[in-house]
Amino acid sequence: DSGVTQTPKHLITATGQRVTLRCSPRSGDLSVYWYQQSLDQGLQFLIQYYNGEERAKGNILERFSAQQFPDLHSELNLSSLELGDSALYFCASSVGDGSGSNEQFFGPGTRLTVL
Amino acid sequence: AQSVTQLGSHVSVSEGALVLLRCNYSSSVPPYLFWYVQYPNQGLQLLLKYTSAATLVKGINGFEAEFKKSETSFHLTKPSAHMSDAAEYFCAVIRGFYNQGGKLIFGQGTELSVKP
Numbered sequence A: 001d002s003g004v005t006q007t008p009k010h011l012i013t014a015t016g017q018r019v020t021l022r023c024s025p026r027s028g029d030l031s032v033y034w035y036q037q038s039l040d041q042g043l044q045f046l047i048q049y050y051n052g053e054e055r056a057k058g059n060i061l062e063r064f065s066a067q068q069f070p071d072l073h074s075e076l077n078l079s080s081l082e083l084g085d086s087a088l089y090f091c092a093s094s095v096g097d098g099s100g101s102n103e104q105f106f107g108p109g110t111r112l113t114v115l
Numbered sequence B: 001a002q003s004v005t006q007l008g009s010h011v012s013v014s015e016g017a018l019v020l021l022r023c024n025y026s027s028s029v030p031p032y033l034f035w036y037v038q039y040p041n042q043g044l045q046l047l048l049k050y051t052s053a054a055t056l057v058k059g060i061n062g063f064e065a066e067f068k069k070s071e072t073s074f075h076l077t078k079p080s081a082h083m084s085d086a087a088e089y090f091c092a093v094i095r096g097f098y099n100q101g102g103k104l105i106f107g108q109g110t111e112l113s114v115k116p
Helices: none
Strands: A005-007 A010-013 A019-024 A031-038 A042-050 A053-057 A064-068 A074-078 A087-094 A110-114 B003-007 B010-014 B019-026 B032-038 B044-050 B056-058 B064-068 B073-078 B087-094 B110-115
Touching: A005 A087, A010 A019, A019 A087, A019 A110, A031 A074, A042 A064, A042 A074, A074 A087, B003 B087, B010 B019, B019 B032, B019 B087, B019 B110, B032 B064, B032 B073, B044 B056, B044 B064, B044 B073, B073 B087
Parallel strands: A010 A110, B010 B110
Antiparallel strands: A005 A019, A019 A074, A031 A042, A031 A087, A042 A053, A064 A074, A087 A110, B003 B019, B019 B073, B032 B044, B032 B087, B056 B064, B064 B073, B087 B110
16 A cells, blocks of 8 residues: 555546546655556656646646645546546655655556546 | 657566566666556556666565666566566656656556466
């Protein structure tokens, strides 16, 4: 158990809908990262928040947004869902701001299925 | 731009045999390199990381990796495979510059099968 929690574990929804994925980092970690894992794209970095502020951005679609709250938990919002958004979404956390070699601890993931 | 290439999407070994999973990186500056393991239906777990302190890095579960700058490689090895090593393995790189965040760039992954 990495100490990173993600809810829900599974999510099944329809095209055009909007969903929210939630992540709670390890106690004491200030950074939260979101990754998408799919068969065709592999593991892709989406976005990072550090202590409430956006720190780094990857190839995140405009339909996707995220935020980190004062208690440091984070939410990833996916809207106007398409079939191709079906994937495993991971949250990770680390102590620092991501620079250096701080290890990122991964949660168990949320499996999103868009029908 | 940084990238990571893992040679071989699937590697199969016999129990007790040497495990060798290959990773080559592309980076214009010295990188931080990681190997993660993903068991079925689970998240990623860090096996080991290279931070320039030593070129031979020992990790958990008997795995180790050697950083070779001249070959831009960071191959993962284990002398004797166990059935429990069957999983997917990911090599990843991060530039780690101050104030530039912690974007991990992953290779495509190598699925390791262990035959009895």
